[in-house]
Amino acid sequence: MAISWFNQFYKYIADTELSPWLEVLPAQLAHWEKAQLHGDFAKWRKLISKLPATKVTHLELKNAVEMGTSDDIDDYTQRQITGLLQQFKPWRKGPFNVHGIHIDTEWRSDWKWQRVLPHLAPLAGKTVLDVGCGSGYHLWRMRGEQAKTVIGIDPSQLFLMQFQAIKHFNPDPNVHLLPIGVEDLIPLKAFDTVFSMGVLYHRRSPIDFLTQLKSQLRAGGQLVLETLVVEGDENTVLMAGDRYAQMRNVWFLPSTAALTVWLSRLGFKNIKVVDVAATTTDEQRRTDWMDSLSLADFLDPKDPTKTIEGYPAPIRAILTAEL
Template sequence: MSDQYDDIARSFDEVESVIRFVRENLEFPSFRRALGPLTGKQVLDVGCGEGTFTRMIMRQGARRVVGIDQSEGMIKLAQTIEAREPLGIEYLVQDMVTMPALEAFDVVTAVHVLHYADSRESMAHLAQRMFANLAPGGRLVALLANAESSARSEEASGFRTHRPDNPREGERFRVSVLTTPPTDVWVHHWPSESIVSVLESAGFTGFSWHAVAVADSVAPEDLERARQCAENPTSRLLTATRP
């Protein structure tokens, strides 16, 4: 995963311009609702990329935020933005499936991370490391690919999903960000029940799925496009707790 995201980091401005609509009008507000109040809390953002969601988390009132990613290119980009617009976020290059217990965080977030696991074993390692970094009573908030969405082209959202019909659990497929030319990433098919099963085996409880919905603040001229995206959402939210 780090190699393909090192490549994306080099052309991130164009990728960001395409995915911004879905992020700002659906994913951001839905993610904020799932997070809830963060005042005084410590948050670990796993697979933070260039830090878009990490910065949002800090601005939501968290006391401390640490972002980790195994892509050096993405972490360098995040650190460059932090140097230009300092918020006090720490960014670390770290393999997500082998990371140590850095600290007992109140919240662990994982934005578009779980669908990169290429096997149950790989996802289990990641789940165990996220669990180990949570304090008792801490929460996991994950934004991930919607395995139930249609595989048809999604120009409204800026993505085209090339998922095969009736995919096997863990089957690899391509997602294109509709830049010029398209920017491709490879992900894996994980049904809801498979993800919950793996996280449950790691010790998580209290699972709840949340829809990615249209924000109340969407501009009138963007409302129809936002509704099209919400009708066949490319992502979904899952929350869980460490007992």
């Protein structure tokens, strides 16, 4: 089944500026699919095949991600869809609303989008890439801004399955998620906007990562970068120890000034810090759709300005830059 998802994408890009991707991508994705023999992949594919066909009378992507209303289906079908979607827990990025079923995700990703949106170059008619897109919530919001082609990449099999479960109710041929990492990308230099939100601090080599993002942009394109930061001057970079807020794979947390220097050294222009905000336990929290530990469990109970390891509590910044 997954191969058919990818075949649709191959046909979609065959006559576009993204066609050079076809030299490597089919082999990469075939290799990825063969590697998914462990875990829940087969079970999740079956669950997606059980999602009922429904008539979607309402589609909202501009102000939220809503597909259908409760009036489109009967109570039995709504319970059926709810039960199937709950088997894809944990749902981390959202929220989504499917036929009146509110998928209340761990993150209020809509809040992040509202911080990002005022600073975007117009997306209408554009080709955009979201690196580390998770389950694809922001892909739908980008499409809601009339982007022509929306592509997300993220190697997680669960995120792909969550995306496909949502796309079942809106099979938009212009929105795609590919289960690959940024290191698998060839330099396409074809995207008008490249987003990377919540990824930089997970990379062992942040300069290499930023270089990879740059190699996807066309001349004059916009980079939208959101990441954890710390307060400080252009020389301030925190390298976390074994864990940061209980996350093992956190490496470098620069100040916004240091990050600006990094981007400038790589040749980006018109670099702007457009938003800085502390992450709150209202924005990232435990829900019925993500019922394991969340931010409140990762902060010092006596001093919420610090993580339980003693580092500064999460602060996120959004930067934009042009090529």
